[in-house]
Amino acid sequence: MLPVRHALGALLIADGRAREAEAVYREDLKRNRENGWGLVGLQQSLCYQGRLRDALALSDRIKASWTKADVSPKSSCYCEPGDA
Numbered sequence: 001m002l003p004v005r006h007a008l009g010a011l012l013i014a015d016g017r018a019r020e021a022e023a024v025y026r027e028d029l030k031r032n033r034e035n036g037w038g039l040v041g042l043q044q045s046l047c048y049q050g051r052l053r054d055a056l057a058l059s060d061r062i063k064a065s066w067t068k069a070d071v072s073p074k075s076s077c078y079c080e081p082g083d084a
Contacts, residue, residue: 005025010075022049040074044076
């Protein structure tokens with residue numbers, strides 16, 4: 001089961017609260033270093049804040065975190081429609 005932080009962050013982003021989502025993902029990454037779900041969510045939260053340079057800087061870390069996965073998610077959880 002995914003940590004609740006991944007779903008919370010995705011829901012905050014969907015609610016237009018990207019700055020709060022960023023804090024959720026940063027806390028998650030303290031607890032689960034280099035976790036792909038948290039990194040994807042952090043990147044999304046930064047994009048929604050218009051911090052594209054910071055968001056793009058995460059791309060290599062995200063790619064590395066999913067090298068052995070069958071899918072590369074578009075969100076920090078599959079709770080959002082169309083993210084599977």
